[in-house]
Amino acid sequence: MIRKILLVLLVALIVIQFIPIDTDVPEVEASKDFIAMTNPPQEVSIILKQACYDCHSYETVYPWYSNIAPVKFWLKDHINDGRKHLNFSEWGNYETKRQNHKLEELMEEVGEGEMPLDSYTWTHEEARLTQDQVNSLVSWVKNGPFISTK
């Protein structure tokens, strides 16, 4: 019985390897990109690129394990969800109010250590932010790219 169950699981594991995920990288309109539009200091743009852009932009770099099920489904889910909530490649298409709101959220999420996701920093050492990096990102956002709506 146990052997049968294991065999079924093994076959299932093999079969799901053939289910593709969409790893297309949509074309980016450079002028609508967050970094291009807000022009942060280099230190900040490096943090954003290294720790956020994989999930929050169209410039995702898919790692080798994005070929392996079931991990790849979980990973793709994070990317879809991340882009849906905040997509730096679509920044120029956001209304000002939405931009400001996302910036508030950004300071909060990063300040509280919620972003980048832990599951991401396990495998992306360069995305583990030091307190200094958190501070420079948050203080830049605080003083930088808000747009007055008054």
Ligand code: HEC
């Ligand atoms: C592994 C993918 C991943 C990485 C890397 C990542 N995020 Fe996220 N982020 C998500 C997902 C998924 C959500 C939506 C679910 C949630 O809030 O947990 C999210 C939500 C957010 C939100 C909330 C947006 C809203 O609508 O309220 C902000 C702000 C945010 N992320 C900023 C960042 C910043 C800044 C970085 C880099 C320092 C980062 N994230 C890195 C996946 C990621």
